[in-house]
Amino acid sequence: MSETTFMGVERDKIDWKPTIDYTKCDYCMECVKFCPHKVFEVRETEDIKLIIRNANNCVVFCRACSKICGPDALSFPDKNATTQRIREIRKEMESNG
Amino acid sequence: MVENYAILPCNGLDKCAGVISREIAIKLCENPKNEIICPVYYRVAEAKYNKIAGKHPLLVIDGCQTRCASKLSAEKNLKISRQVTITEEAKKHKIELGSNLRLLENENALIEIIQNGLNNTEVKVTQSSVETSFLVKFEYETYQNGKFIFRVPKNQEVWFNENDCWVYVIGNRARIGVTDFVQQNLSDILYFTPPEIGAEIDQFGEVGEIESSKSVFELISPVSGKVISINETIVQQPELINENPYESGWIAELELTDFESDKELLIGFDKYFEIVKNKVKDVNG
Numbered sequence: 001m002s003e004t005t006f007m008g009v010e011r012d013k014i015d016w017k018p019t020i021d022y023t024k025c026d027y028c029m030e031c032v033k034f035c036p037h038k039v040f041e042v043r044e045t046e047d048i049k050l051i052i053r054n055a056n057n058c059v060v061f062c063r064a065c066s067k068i069c070g071p072d073a074l075s076f077p078d079k080n081a082t083t084q085r086i087r088e089i090r091k092e093m094e095s096n097g
Numbered sequence: 098m099v100e101n102y103a104i105l106p107c108n109g110l111d112k113c114a115g116v117i118s119r120e121i122a123i124k125l126c127e128n129p130k131n132e133i134i135c136p137v138y139y140r141v142a143e144a145k146y147n148k149i150a151g152k153h154p155l156l157v158i159d160g161c162q163t164r165c166a167s168k169l170s171a172e173k174n175l176k177i178s179r180q181v182t183i184t185e186e187a188k189k190h191k192i193e194l195g196s197n198l199r200l201l202e203n204e205n206a207l208i209e210i211i212q213n214g215l216n217n218t219e220v221k222v223t224q225s226s227v228e229t230s231f232l233v234k235f236e237y238e239t240y241q242n243g244k245f246i247f248r249v250p251k252n253q254e255v256w257f258n259e260n261d262c263w264v265y266v267i268g269n270r271a272r273i274g275v276t277d278f279v280q281q282n283l284s285d286i287l288y289f290t291p292p293e294i295g296a297e298i299d300q301f302g303e304v305g306e307i308e309s310s311k312s313v314f315e316l317i318s319p320v321s322g323k324v325i326s327i328n329e330t331i332v333q334q335p336e337l338i339n340e341n342p343y344e345s346g347w348i349a350e351l352e353l354t355d356f357e358s359d360k361e362l363l364i365g366f367d368k369y370f371e372i373v374k375n376k377v378k379d380v381n382g
Contacts, residue, residue: 006259007259007362007364030163034312036312036380059260060259060260061260061301061317062260062315062317063303063315064312064313064314064315066162067162067306067313067315068162068163068164068313069162070161070162070163071161072161072162072184079299079301079302080299082301083299083300083301083362086362087361087362090361
């Protein structure tokens with residue numbers, strides 16, 4: 001499966017997922033409809049009706065859901081910091097053989 | 098403005114950004130050569146506005162990321178020549194918009210910036226300055242899954258990131274684009290938002306957007322560098338990305354900053370071909 005690693009690094013080691021700002025989110029659920037990777041989960045009966053369910057399904061560096069978010073409630077980690085971290089992990093992997 | 102426009106603002110009156118879009122459209126139409134398209138009246142007066150849209154290139158002013166005006170133009174089969182999103186412009190110029198629907202100091206400052214930008218800035222689109230250096234035909238390996246055919250160029254100078262974008266490198270210059278996997282998944286591409294000429298792009302930074310009726314795709318640059326040209330043809334004919342995303346549907350050209358370093362996080366044909374086969378299987382079963 002292509003999703004288990006990204007650039008040879010275990011996906012689990014890469015911190016890349018949307019963060020929901022619940023002060024802005026109006027539960028329109030456009031992000032849920034949009035994301036084909038089932039990153040989000042709707043919880044109709046809970047107070048917080050939207051959560052990040054499958055963070056590792058989120059495509060590293062993709063921020064498309066934040067682009068379609070009307071209330072601008074989704075944010076992502078810094079791309080440069082993430083790239084740097086991936087480089088570091090790859091170096092660690094190389095030096096560990 | 099370089100051209101006279103048919104201007105379609107989002108006109109959303111329940112959000113500050115919508116009110117700003119309306120105000121900019123009104124100001125631009127103080128030039129009598131520009132004509133406004135009212136998104137509300139468009140629903141019942143289609144012939145009137147189709148005629149206006151047929152006369153001029155279309156400028157779409159979206160308020161927020163919901164992009165109702167862009168969606169309306171797609172619904173009406175209008176080709177977008179230029180598009181701005183108010184909330185994006187506010188972020189770019191570090192202007193915080195209020196929730197008040199009245200236009201105050203910040204909102205008026207942003208209106209002036211956007212209006213001046215549209216009025217005074219030459220459209221900085223150039224054709225490739227090094228067009229002859231880039232091959233126009235690639236050799237491909239093909240993978241078929243059901244009715245979908247995915248091609249991947251085999252040339253050694255072409256590299257990929259795992260975000261399904263390719264880069265073709267010659268010396269310190271590169272041409273970039275999306276792969277067949279992207280265009281097949283998006284289906285009919287309706288418009289392309291190019292990066293700005295002169296923009297400095299980090300590796301994995303955003304280098305434009307393409308959008309279909311199904312989805313929006315942020316182009317994730319395989320390389321770092323300065324944008325030196327964009328493919329002007331696909332601004333007018335984004336369907337070329339569907340027809341051939343590697344040749345006539347290329348996206349932009351960059352002057353490379355540090356390709357040797359970028360290369361560490363790129364993959365060649367063999368690896369990308371395996372990855373794309375797995376992705377296609379995941380999507381199509």
